[in-house]
Amino acid sequence: AQTVTQSQPEMSVQEAETVTLSCTYDTSENNYYLFWYKQPPSRQMILVIRQEAYKQQNATENRFSVNFQKAAKSFSLKISDSQLGDTAMYFCAFMRNDMRFGAGTRLTVKP
Amino acid sequence: GAVVSQHPSWVICKSGTSVKIECRSLDFQATTMFWYRQFPKQSLMLMATSNEGSKATYEQGVEKDKFLINHASLTLSTLTVTSAHPEDSSFYICSASSGVRSGNTIYFGEGSWLTVV
Numbered sequence: 001a002q003t004v005t006q007s008q009p010e011m012s013v014q015e016a017e018t019v020t021l022s023c024t025y026d027t028s029e030n031n032y033y034l035f036w037y038k039q040p041p042s043r044q045m046i047l048v049i050r051q052e053a054y055k056q057q058n059a060t061e062n063r064f065s066v067n068f069q070k071a072a073k074s075f076s077l078k079i080s081d082s083q084l085g086d087t088a089m090y091f092c093a094f095m096r097n098d099m100r101f102g103a104g105t106r107l108t109v110k111p
Numbered sequence: 112g113a114v115v116s117q118h119p120s121w122v123i124c125k126s127g128t129s130v131k132i133e134c135r136s137l138d139f140q141a142t143t144m145f146w147y148r149q150f151p152k153q154s155l156m157l158m159a160t161s162n163e164g165s166k167a168t169y170e171q172g173v174e175k176d177k178f179l180i181n182h183a184s185l186t187l188s189t190l191t192v193t194s195a196h197p198e199d200s201s202f203y204i205c206s207a208s209s210g211v212r213s214g215n216t217i218y219f220g221e222g223s224w225l226t227v228v
Contacts, residue, residue, distance in 0.1 A: 095217065096212075
């Protein structure tokens with residue numbers, strides 16, 4: 001089964017600064033999808049960004065962008081111009097036949 | 112956009128009783144639904160994958176006789192926790208897709224807090 005690893009349990013960043021969250025995964029598949037989800041205290045899962053493995057171009061969504069390194073099986077999330085509302089748990093997820101999550105990174109944006 | 116509704120949001124039940132949680136896709140046909148369990152300050156752990164009209168595929172370590180999953184229609188999947196015990200208390204969340212292998216969007220329900228007393 002595929003595994004997803006997030007090695008940063010907690011991170012903090014100053015408001016308006018940039019932060020990068022790391023994610024690596026292990027798979028023998030060639031076609032799959034990768035996601036970053038945000039989970040605020042409400043526990044609602046909010047899709048931040050997705051990446052198709054067959055696309056070489058890194059996905060971007062406004063202040064959020066990824067660095068997808070397929071050969072290295074790495075999928076990091078960069079948040080630019082961090083805002084207080086970005087404070088939440090962030091989960092990296094791998095999807096092929098099902099969706100599996102990393103352990104999560106608790107991000108705190110400080111004023 | 113598409114929405115997945117999960118009900119109830121909160122439920123308290125007595126030890127030994129059974130409780131059912133529903134997951135509905137409101138405006139799309141969910142061929143596949145997933146059930147997760149999330150302990151405090153932990154990640155979402157996949158419990159089972161449910162395909163419409165088929166028996167659910169359970170993850171290793173998940174008791175299929177205790178966590179009954181039914182996906183009888185393209186818009187509804189249910190998770191029944193049978194003979195609940197306090198250790199079953201947790202946050203349960205479902206997600207649904209109209210096509211996982213084709214990369215169709217996964218939509219999450221709002222989650223259900225189960226407390227067994």
